Every structure is written in C-alpha cells, then in structure tokens.
Amino acid sequence: MVIPDGLLNNAGENSLCPAFRRYILRTCRILAVVSLPDHAFRKSGAQNKTSILFLKKHDEDTQHQIDQSIQSHTEALRAEHPDWTETDLETQALRMALAEVNYHIFLTEADQIGYNPAGSTIAQNELYSLANDQPNTADADTILGQYFRFVANSNAYAGTSRPQCMSIDINELFDSHSSFRLDPKFHLFKRERLRVPPPNMQSWTLNQLLTRREERIVPSEFPDREFKVLTLTQEGQLEEREAGKGNNPPSWFGQYFSDGSRWFVAHAGDLIFSQIDIWKGCVAIIPNEFDGAIVTQEFPLYQVDTNHLDPYYLRLLLRSRYFQRAIRAITTGHSNRRRTQQDDFETLEIYLPDIEVQREIGRVMRELEQSTNNAANTFQSALDEINECIVGRLDPQAFIRSHTRAA
Numbered sequence: 582m583v584i585p586d587g588l589l590n591n592a593g594e595n596s597l598c599p600a601f602r603r604y605i606l607r608t609c610r611i612l613a614v615v616s617l618p619d620h621a622f623r624k625s626g627a628q629n630k631t632s633i634l635f636l637k638k639h640d641e642d643t644q645h646q647i648d649q650s651i652q653s654h655t656e657a658l659r660a661e662h663p664d665w666t667e668t669d670l671e672t673q674a675l676r677m678a679l680a681e682v683n684y685h686i687f688l689t690e691a692d693q694i695g696y697n698p699a700g701s702t703i704a705q706n707e708l709y710s711l712a713n714d715q716p717n718t719a720d721a722d723t724i725l726g727q728y729f730r731f732v733a734n735s736n737a738y739a740g741t742s743r744p745q746c747m748s749i750d751i752n753e754l755f756d757s758h759s760s761f762r763l764d765p766k767f768h769l770f771k772r773e774r775l776r777v778p779p780p781n782m783q784s785w786t787l788n789q790l791l792t793r794r795e796e797r798i799v800p801s802e803f804p805d806r807e808f809k810v811l812t813l814t815q816e817g818q819l820e821e822r823e824a825g826k827g828n829n830p831p832s833w834f835g836q837y838f839s840d841g842s843r844w845f846v847a848h849a850g851d852l853i854f855s856q857i858d859i860w861k862g863c864v865a866i867i868p869n870e871f872d873g874a875i876v877t878q879e880f881p882l883y884q885v886d887t888n889h890l891d892p893y894y895l896r897l898l899l900r901s902r903y904f905q906r907a908i909r910a911i912t913t914g915h916s917n918r919r920r921t922q923q924d925d926f927e928t929l930e931i932y933l934p935d936i937e938v939q940r941e942i943g944r945v946m947r948e949l950e951q952s953t954n955n956a957a958n959t960f961q962s963a964l965d966e967i968n969e970c971i972v973g974r975l976d977p978q979a980f981i982r983s984h985t986r987a988a
Contacts, residue, residue: 585915586630589614590767592760592913592922594668599760603675606751606761607647609636613687613728615708616765617694624700629915632764643682650678676755685735686754688765689724689746707744745769770910775903778932788927790890794882796846798875804836809874811847813855817900819865821874844875845882850892852883854899856920860909862900866892881923889936893943898931 591598605611612635619630639647654674658665665673693705709725710717720726727746731738740747749768755761757771778784800808810822810833822829830837838844847853849872855863856879867874867882876882885892898904911925933939963984969975 582634582636583617583631584634586616586632586764586919587913587915589632589634589764590760590762590913592762599668599672602761602763603671605634605636606679607651607675608644609638610684611635611686611751611763612637613689613731614763614765615724616688616690618692620698621694623698624696630919631915634763647678647682650681651675654678672761676752676761679751679755683751685731685738685748685750687728687731687735687738687746688749688768689727689744690765690769691724691744740772742773747772767910770906774907774930775932782932782934785889785931785933786927787929787931790886790931791852791883791927792886793923794845794848794851794884796848798844798846799840800835800838800844800875801840802835804834806835808833808835808838809871811853811871811874811876811880813853813858813863813865813880815858815861815863817862817865817896819853819868819871843878845878845880847874847876847882848872848884850885850887852885852892852895853880854921854926855880856923859899859921859926860905860912860919862905864896864899866896881926890933891936891939891943893947894933894939897943897946904929904931 587596588598588601594600613633614635615633617631617633619628621631622629651671651674654677655670658670658673662669691707693703693707695706695708696702707722707724709723710720712720716725717723718725718729721730721741722744724744724746727741727744731746731748735748738748745765747765747769749757754763754768757768762768800806811819812822813819822833824830824832830839847867849867849869851867853865853867853876857863885895899908907929908921908926911929912919912921913925914920934942963980966975966980966983970977970980
C-alpha cells in the first residue's frame, strides 16, 4: 500500500498513527518500507511525502502465537506496573511478543524514480531496471535488486549507501525510538551518523547545552504596548512580521492581539528555529536589537550554555549539510509542513571543539558574512544606478568611472 509518511512517524496518540503501527506489527509481517521522494505524485496534484509499505498477513498459527503472547505479557505487566496506561501495556507487550518471532525489515529511500518533479522522464531510476522488458532482480544498483539480496539472507544483509538500503531487526526498530518509527529516513541516518567524536572534539546532546525558554506573555494584557513580533525566513534571517498583512492585525499594539495564540518572549543570545523549516536551515540567534521581541509557539526558543557552546557556532552547526540531514531524519508528518518535535531535537548528538576554537570560527564566518552582505549591497546600489542611467538621470560614463575606481 502507498501511505503518507505521517503514519510511519507521527508520535501523538491522538493522531492514531502509533495505533496504526501497533496494528500492522501485531497482524502482519512487515517485508519492506520504500520511501518515495516528495515529488512522486506531484504531477497528479498530491503534495504528500509517501512511502510504499509491503506487508504479509500472519498465518493462523503465527497470529495465535502472537495474540497469546501479548495477552500473557499484558497481564504480567499490569500486575508489575499498575500505574501504566493501556497504551503503555499494549506497546511493551507487543515488543516482547515480537521478540519471540524475531525477523528483519528491508528499509530503503529512493531519490531518483524515473521522472523529475515536473513529471518529465529521466534516465535515473533507483527503484528498478529492465532486462528484456522485465524487471531485473539481479541489478545490484537498484532497490529491487537489493531487495532480492535481502530476501536471500535477511540476517546477513549489510545494506548499501547507493541506493540507500538497510536491514533492521524488529527489536532494534522498537528500541530506536519511543514511538517505534517505521520511516526509512530516520533509520538510514541513524545507521550513517557519526558515532565517535572527531579528533579534539567532545560529544554532547543538545539537551545538555540548551534550556527551553518558555517565558510566556499575553499581549492583550498590555493594550497600549507595541510589540516587536519576529518571524524567520528559510535562509535563517530574522525579520519583524508585517502588521496588517494576511491575518496579522493592523498593528502590533497589545489591544489588537487575539487570545487564541500563545506568545513567548525572546532574549538576546537565544537560539530560535522554525519547527516546520529547521531541516531547511531555518535557525538563528536572537540579536541585541530584538531582545524582548515575541514569537509564536511555532518558533521554539532556547537559552544557550555559553560556557561550552558559542551561539553563533551553534547556528553554523545546525545549518550544515550534516545536521540538515540529521534534522530531516527526525521530522514527522507527510505534508510540505513536516515538523521537528522539540524532544527529538533536544536528543540530537553534536561534537564540539574547545569553546575558544568555536568563537574563532564564528568570528571568521561573521567577517565573511559581513563582506558578502557589503558586496550584495554594493551590487544592488549599482543596479539602482543603472536604472538612473536608463532614464537619463545619470551619465553612463560617470557610472563606469565610478565603479572602475571602486574596483
């Protein structure tokens, strides 16, 4: 079946996604999960991130064995943990029952599927190739070929990086995440992530260095106060939200705020990111000019332990290719607005050089960033002068002389 990825990774019980995963784990053997790219069904008008889920229903004997095991484990766990919820009991009993019928699952993520986001045919297709007009199960460069290698010996299958394929033990899957996620991108990155600190670096998890900033404010209680309201661009730039635009109120005085949204106070030096777009690099550090500004709950705030972590270095780190992949791996949901849950974000592992090295790297990068901004401003100013030349308000020769001297 083709399913939206939210069914494979959403953790909230109210979404029923964990219940769906428990149901298929109890009643079926999962053969494979093939993650498709975002554009797989775009030409048909669907924007959802999807995967193909391959299942085989248990035979009667296996199903009876699992049901009996779950029942006995549930009764024992209920007696041992009377404070557990029925969901906790069901999950743990299912984990214990599946350990008795242990098996491996084939996980893979396809990047190229024979057509591009516009729907045009391309030569690259990681899913399968043809031989004599038939699917070629022997082609090791395709997911189909790798799957047949997995089937031949699932216990010994080592996986590949291109195409991205792996095998995971059902018990390892349960232990990888509290909501036993099934999305391949999560497990593939977990396999590939750095496990040993690079030379002269120390290992930390973000929750050891960051403290959630949850200073809530109700703007309507301050009707005559004008607030600075922030938003983040996908390039990681902080901007003030424009009043009167879209659903925004006509101004940001407290009297115009509704009581429906939750607002939080940001402080200079805080880390801020977008829960929806952090995997695209949408992260920043609050500058002094925005100290005391406010943001919605869509933009979590964290106080940084500056004894061990330079805030600007942290921004660079979270915008790096490695960590954009790491954050993409923990996103949940299936639409274009896939979210990063704070609990998952806080458990990310990072490797840090000495604090003085971090600060020096930050200094160098700030200088490069400033010179780039200056160059961009100079170029934009030159474009404005070109307009003046076109309409006759500036002599083109004067323009040439001016910028030749500058060069």
